[in-house]
Amino acid sequence: MNRVIVRKLAANVARLRVQHEFFCTDAAARVSGSNRSHEHEEKHDFSNNIQQYDIAIVGGGMVGMALACSLASMPLTKHLKVAIIDSNPALGSKVCFKKEDPPDPRVSTVTPATISLFKDVGAWQYIERHRHAYFDKMQVWDYTGLGYTSYNARDINKEILGCVVENKVLHGSLLSCIENKDFQKTIYPSRLTSMTLHPRSSPMGMDSTSSRTPSSSLRHLAKLELTDGNSLYAKLVVGADGGKSRVRELAGFKTTGWNYSQNAVICTVEHTDGNQCAWQRFLPAGPIALLPMGDNFSNIVWTMNPKESMDRKSMSEDDFVKDVNNALDYGYGPRPKSSLLGNEDMFSWLRGYVTLSANECFEVPPKVVKLASERMVFPLSLMHANDYASKHVVLIGDAAHTVHPLAGQGVNLGFGDAFALSRVIAEGIAVGTDIGEVSLLKKYEAERKLANITMMAILDGFQKAYSVDFGPLNILRAAALHGAHYISPLKRSIISYASGEQRLPLFS
Amino acid sequence: MASKLLSHSHLRVIYSSNTRICSNPTRATRALLNLRPFSDSSSPPPLEMPQSHNNTINDTGMGRGSTPSLSSLKELELVKFASIAETWWDSEGPFKPLHVMNPTRLAFIRSTLCRHFGKDPNSARPFEGLKIVDVGCGGGILSEPLARMGATVTGVDAVEKNIKIARLHADLDQVTSTIEYCCTTAETLVEEERKFDAVIALEVIEHVADPAEFCKSLAALAVPDGAAVISTINRSMKSYATAIVAAEYLLRWLPRGTHEWSSFLTPEELVLILQRANISVREMAGFVYNPLTGRWSLSDDISVNFIAFGTENSKYENK
Numbered sequence: 140m141n142r143v144i145v146r147k148l149a150a151n152v153a154r155l156r157v158q159h160e161f162f163c164t165d166a167a168a169r170v171s172g173s174n175r176s177h178e179h180e181e182k183h184d185f186s187n188n189i190q191q192y193d194i195a196i197v198g199g200g201m202v203g204m205a206l207a208c209s210l211a212s213m214p215l216t217k218h219l220k221v222a223i224i225d226s227n228p229a230l231g232s233k234v235c236f237k238k239e240d241p242p243d244p245r246v247s248t249v250t251p252a253t254i255s256l257f258k259d260v261g262a263w264q265y266i267e268r269h270r271h272a273y274f275d276k277m278q279v280w281d282y283t284g285l286g287y288t289s290y291n292a293r294d295i296n297k298e299i300l301g302c303v304v305e306n307k308v309l310h311g312s313l314l315s316c317i318e319n320k321d322f323q324k325t326i327y328p329s330r331l332t333s334m335t336l337h338p339r340s341s342p343m344g345m346d347s348t349s350s351r352t353p354s355s356s357l358r359h360l361a362k363l364e365l366t367d368g369n370s371l372y373a374k375l376v377v378g379a380d381g382g383k384s385r386v387r388e389l390a391g392f393k394t395t396g397w398n399y400s401q402n403a404v405i406c407t408v409e410h411t412d413g414n415q416c417a418w419q420r421f422l423p424a425g426p427i428a429l430l431p432m433g434d435n436f437s438n439i440v441w442t443m444n445p446k447e448s449m450d451r452k453s454m455s456e457d458d459f460v461k462d463v464n465n466a467l468d469y470g471y472g473p474r475p476k477s478s479l480l481g482n483e484d485m486f487s488w489l490r491g492y493v494t495l496s497a498n499e500c501f502e503v504p505p506k507v508v509k510l511a512s513e514r515m516v517f518p519l520s521l522m523h524a525n526d527y528a529s530k531h532v533v534l535i536g537d538a539a540h541t542v543h544p545l546a547g548q549g550v551n552l553g554f555g556d557a558f559a560l561s562r563v564i565a566e567g568i569a570v571g572t573d574i575g576e577v578s579l580l581k582k583y584e585a586e587r588k589l590a591n592i593t594m595m596a597i598l599d600g601f602q603k604a605y606s607v608d609f610g611p612l613n614i615l616r617a618a619a620l621h622g623a624h625y626i627s628p629l630k631r632s633i634i635s636y637a638s639g640e641q642r643l644p645l646f647s
Numbered sequence: 648m649a650s651k652l653l654s655h656s657h658l659r660v661i662y663s664s665n666t667r668i669c670s671n672p673t674r675a676t677r678a679l680l681n682l683r684p685f686s687d688s689s690s691p692p693p694l695e696m697p698q699s700h701n702n703t704i705n706d707t708g709m710g711r712g713s714t715p716s717l718s719s720l721k722e723l724e725l726v727k728f729a730s731i732a733e734t735w736w737d738s739e740g741p742f743k744p745l746h747v748m749n750p751t752r753l754a755f756i757r758s759t760l761c762r763h764f765g766k767d768p769n770s771a772r773p774f775e776g777l778k779i780v781d782v783g784c785g786g787g788i789l790s791e792p793l794a795r796m797g798a799t800v801t802g803v804d805a806v807e808k809n810i811k812i813a814r815l816h817a818d819l820d821q822v823t824s825t826i827e828y829c830c831t832t833a834e835t836l837v838e839e840e841r842k843f844d845a846v847i848a849l850e851v852i853e854h855v856a857d858p859a860e861f862c863k864s865l866a867a868l869a870v871p872d873g874a875a876v877i878s879t880i881n882r883s884m885k886s887y888a889t890a891i892v893a894a895e896y897l898l899r900w901l902p903r904g905t906h907e908w909s910s911f912l913t914p915e916e917l918v919l920i921l922q923r924a925n926i927s928v929r930e931m932a933g934f935v936y937n938p939l940t941g942r943w944s945l946s947d948d949i950s951v952n953f954i955a956f957g958t959e960n961s962k963y964e965n966k
């Protein structure tokens with residue numbers, strides 16, 4: 140079952156079969172000893188050490204692993220020979236999570252759509268064995284005290300709005316899921332340095348550092364060279380190598396985007412009691428989010444300017460906790476009252492649509508009593524690749540787009556990409572299409588570009604609206620928040636879009 | 648009989664050297680018109696006929712185990728062929744309509760053949776173990792996916808150039824390099840007593856001299872209870888307007904008489920001549936083109952392009 144080969148040396152000789160026993164809770168390390176592993180290994184040694192794959196996934200982060208997992212779970216794609224290239228040790232070594240450890244500050248809010256995709260491929264069961272925190276309520280307000288809104292899963296007839304999971308748990312679950320599938324994958328613990336996409340167009344013999352010119356069937360493949368001297372060939376190269384994607388660069392895809400000149404400070408914090416709600420408060424410099432993490436823990440994602448972020452990273456723990464509580468409650472301005480400008484009648488024309496949660500009062504988020512992890516700082520930027528696909532290459536996840544972490548959509552868009560791509564590949568295989576063919580890959584691009592650009596525009600709009608501090612604008616945006624609280628049909632579409640249901644508020 | 652079909656006057660192979668034909672591809676009819684040409688656009692007009700009968704047979708050496716013959720070719724020749732192959736295989740080139748249509752017609756073939764032969768539709772290679780002949784394979788646009796789906800494929804075409812292009816392109820991928828390509832005709836294969844589980848001829852029947860005889864050859868190539876899949880263009884006013892009037896008379900891209908509109912078959916006629924050839928049509932579907940998405944889909948509208956699946960039934964007849 141577990142057929143994992145980790146390539147260590149350039150010589151293609153020394154090869155380690157690593158048994159991924161990702162979670163301590165899993166049964167004690169199994170010994171594979173399966174003959175199939177052997178067969179598989181032998182196949183790799185064919186003709187002159189040329190490593191040939193159907194798909195090479197560059198970047199085994201959350202999104203790259205989601206693609207591998209999805210390919211492994213579908214009848215039409217599980218036979219594919221897949222190489223995963225990433226020097227991240229999490230892919231090769233045995234990692235153990237203890238439930239008692241405080242949660243890692245790097246977390247993701249996964250949407251119900253992502254959860255159902257994980258369930259489809261059989262990965263969610265591994266998440267459920269570890270720390271994860273569902274939430275069914277979300278309160279958004281701002282420092283002016285002029286408005287607030289709370290979202291409730293009930294408003295859209297759902298059980299939950301989302302689930303907060305540590306990135307390492309998401310990543311590890313996907314790994315475990317693949318381990319337990321009958322899937323031929325080879326992990327190269329290395330990094331991509333160069334890529335030759337159309338070797339045929341260069342005069343023959345050009346790329347023959349080897350003694351032999353590649354046989355004609357290799358000339359149809361993309362050639363990848365790695366930092367450890369290994370090289371391999373693939374019909375399709377998937378760039379899942381994050382925001383600074385080397386694949387994107389080597390394939391020559393242009394990007395559009397900008398830096399926000401904002402940083403996010405992230406950390407884990409502790410309360411005296413449990414937290415079941417996602418909180419977000421807009422401050423003059425950017426939003427602060429408090430996400431439930433299970434037990435008495437929460438995660439903080441706090442956006443601010445770069446200088447402030449450095450100060451807040453280095454200040455004493457006590458001062459930082461004080462700052463956080465300030466930012467989450469009375470700092471910068473008063474708590475909102477439940478009515479806007481003292482006159483609810485402004486929305487009287489919408490009365491008919493008042494939802495349940497509109498009747499709920501403003502709540503004060505739970506106090507933070509302790510910092511429970513290191514503080515980490517990340518710069519924020521918005522970037523979108525103008526193309527996701529060309530012959531033999533395709534981009535997924537942050538390699539194709541990075542967004543403001545505001546609504547916790549980043550990795551959800553990436554998961555959407557990964558699952559869409561594997562479905563398109565399966566559809567292509569069903570009718571005998573070459574999986575590197577551009578017409579096939581463009582189907583994936585067309586499908587995902589619309590979804591991603593829409594979400595990016597919404598998030599960018601939000602971030603713009605909240606990053607300026609002009610008096611009158613504050614009232615307007617408070618009105619918008621307040622309005623959103625009451626205007627149910629619109630609010631419903633906002634939540635359902637933010638929770639990953641693909642229907643656009645504009646088009647529905 | 649074979650020679651009759653191969654003689655110049657009978658082989659209605661149409662060449663359009665003109666890419667202007669696709670300069671306004673917004674209409675489905677244009678796209679259909681684009682189905683007609685099957686030489687590369689760089690070759691000079693008009694009729695480039697297949698080699699003489701003897702030649703075509705000798706050329707089957709390009710088939711199985713082609714690597715030795717390839718290596719005997721000069722580098723320069725390889726490069727030249729490769730550039731031509733790009734045109735047959737250029738999904739944005741003159742053969743775009745065939746490329747765009749391919750997934751749709753393959754979906755039809757997949758579903759009908761899987762059902763008929765009891766193959767697992769969830770398999771990545773459902774046609775494993777099936778011998779399929781692709782008659783009029785052109786550059787191999789259909790043969791290659793069939794091979795990827797697991798079939799043992801023989802592709803035949805009367806035009807030697809097409810076969811060379813097909814061979815060259817198939818050799819780029821290990822899976823498709825197993826395809827056997829021969830410059831020959833269905834009739835010759837019959838004479839050679841070749842048999843296949845499935846006989847496929849897409850967009851070919853409208854170009855042959857005698858469709859009824861052609862269908863008999865197809866039937867003769869199928870094993871008892873084997874399958875046949877045929878697609879063609881309907882004899883509708885639309886096709887008349889585009890393929891005949893526009894291309895041959897108004898624009899003079901094609902020599903007059905290249906297309907004989909009357910030789911297009913209606914679905915009823917096709918069913919009838921297949922019936923006479925002992926092939927019972929079991930399923931038929933139309934292709935409709937959506938100009939907005941640029942995609943084809945299967946539908947029950949068979950007024951323009953249609954595809955039929957039938958089974959060989961001589962064994963029941965002969966009882």
Ligand SMILES: Cc1cc2nc3c(=O)[nH]c(=O)nc-3n(C[C@H](O)[C@H](O)[C@H](O)COP(=O)(O)OP(=O)(O)OC[C@H]3O[C@@H](n4cnc5c(N)ncnc54)[C@H](O)[C@@H]3O)c2cc1C
Pocket residue numbers: 197198199200201202203224225226227246247248249329330331332379380381382384385403405440517518535536537538544546547548549550551552553
């Ligand atoms: C502060 C912050 C908070 C966030 N919060 C959320 C949130 O709450 N919810 C949410 O959904 N998203 C969030 N995001 C976004 C989310 O983290 C990313 O969208 C997600 O990590 C993207 O995953 P990925 O697999 O595409 O890329 P990455 O996670 O960046 O993985 C890329 C992988 O590629 C490898 N790699 C890179 N270059 C090479 C190379 N040349 N060769 C081989 N391998 C290579 C790397 O080692 C890495 O493993 C947040 C982001 C930030 C910065």
Ligand SMILES: C[S@@+](CC[C@H](N)C(=O)[O-])C[C@H]1O[C@@H](n2cnc3c(N)ncnc32)[C@H](O)[C@@H]1O
Pocket residue numbers: 652658659660682683684685745782783784785786787788789803804805806809831832833848849850851854855856
């Ligand atoms: C429109 S193309 C279709 C190509 C291919 N079947 C496809 O659909 O992708 C028609 C092909 O049939 C070939 N052809 C025409 N008459 C033929 C005949 N009598 N025998 C074999 N091939 C023939 C032509 O050379 C041409 O390549």
